[in-house]
Amino acid sequence: MPSWLSRVENPWKQNPWFESVAVAQQRARERLPAPVYGALVAGSERGQTVADNQAAFGEIGLAPHVAGQTQERSIGTRVFGQDVSLPVLISPTGVQAVHPEGEVAVARAAAARGTVMGLSNFASKSVEDVTATGATTFFQMYWTGDRETMVQRMTRAHRAGARGLMATLDWSFSMGRDWGSPEIPEKVDLKTMVRMAPKVATKLRWLSTFAASGVVPDLTAPNLAPPGGAAPTFFGAYYEWMTTPPPSWDDVAWMAEQWRQISGTPFVLKGVCRVDDALRAVDAGVAGLSVSNHGGNNLDGTPAAIRMVKPIADRVGHQVDVVMDGGVRRGSDVAKAVALGAKAVLIGRSYLWGLAANGQPGVENVLDILRGGIDSALRGLAVPSVQDLTPEHLLVPEGFHRELGGSVPQVSAGL
Template identity: 80%
Template structure:
């Protein structure tokens, strides 16, 4: 039975979009300015966030006119998990762009057969997300004391996650030249009144939350103590800021502790140097992500794609190397794999899809990636992503950045 007219969403548009750029534009139009600003903002002058995308455009492809394969294989195995395409969901914090948040993203990941990364700053619990059936990897910052971290690991394991991601590539580099977006401590009546002028102009976003009876959740349920309330985002952020930063011995402890609790893969996210990649191997990790935190860490860090080949050459035969930062299309994925990455992780791209159309929007983004990868393989006359090599690319001289190489 169709819904009565007064219950139908009057702001709904054609849900399908053909590119991540279109998803981003729809997200920009749909979201309140502070919410959209939180998605796109890099640190300081923003040069690294721009460099992440721009560097992909410097790499060309070398297609064949004859010899294309009738079928192409996009699946692979990464961090011990079989995936249908080499595009993984990178963990991102509070997803107030859609009422279902991380649960919608996890369902999309499960539907498309890939890994779901869940942030410990997420707005939905690890139990809710793992219950979707997605291959969920729980992400942790080095925050709180060791007993607290053990409790969080045990909780994630009990929920059924398939691995742990330790994110260390985030510092206090902020001071955005264009100003940081306002993120309230919590959403209450006072906050709603103050921010009403920015929200009321976005009726589609307001309708999405209003029709479910929910308000944006700015707490971090995965950081709640046993039997206690979830801290606010800023409470969680304060805990992280006041925790002494880890040493390599701490990383080894974290990896060993997770191994004893779960026995599933431990991944270190945020590697940008060859020497750090080698230290990661020494610490016993199963994989690393070559990353500059999407341009939200130290501004002026080289584009992530520039650092892939030197790091993959150094350790790619020992552990799985993935990368994240600036991936917007399937051909970007192909370039990363040809340079030695096993897969890529996406963040902003799927958040824009989530904002534009919920779970279906995230699936749309993954389908865009899949279609682009398949098209590039066809043009290169390759039958599998496993066949990709740097020889299939046109890489300009001096493109790579081998930081910390000896």
């Protein structure tokens, strides 16, 4: 039965299926308490970068054919040593309190749709619970704590079955949002629930989901718990990050080598914006990198990620897998990123809106929307495979690309 007919037959019941990421966002806005929704959409300072992440995709046009399209099209690819059914990976995001199953629901969706699950070490679910879903999991770490602590966390992730490690080093915790920052409580206890009751009392569907599961939103980070110890709160994790000296390129090389010795699986550096940093990353021994500005939550004024993909992919894409994240909302966005040299994209807000709207099926819904959009782009462009996409399939305005640090011919780790 068509989805529209089910809505006509029962107009009082909202169909859980949605037809676009924009609708998923609207459902999330309606369902979530304002502080929770605000945490999903906020960018740093004036929000210039988070806005440009999306707007930049709209500047790129497509050049379709009127005939000659193939009946069958392939959108599968191989990235970071993994075969995936579409060039869309789950980006690691922090505490996912928008749904009681959080990262476990997202991992099940990733497994069901044949893609990679990125798990943050700030996640609300343990790496053991996530890998138990059968999802191909890449564990993500920040540069926090001493080296012994970092090795312990890497070892735990490997033993749990992680197939790769993502290091996120671009987070400067630049805040000062012009519209104010959403409140994040230290923990969810009775006192907190009473104080925040006016903000959540009107979100009965969201509350009922947690009530039915018998849990309250978890704001701790179990993957940062020391052996035999308690998991820190978000603010405890933030304090550890604040008191850890920033890493050097020698530290990046050390991290990559430690993971190689522990696991032998890919080490990916996330947050690269500059060509010279990409060259240093290759020198440091990374297997892949993500062109990213932390979803607009790092330094405001950083160019949109899609503007920086081609300059970086042109320089290092023949040596390592280059992916990107930031602003992806449609399958055509994915096609544009791949045409400019990315092997795949990472999505963050998009799947979180799906999770908030409808749990695991909502995440699957988002992935299906992107899959359909990629296929439509391939059909219109008369391209049989996503791997055949090139810049010639696009209309890119002059001056679109941002080649940051591109004057450096070659550099070495540690410089």
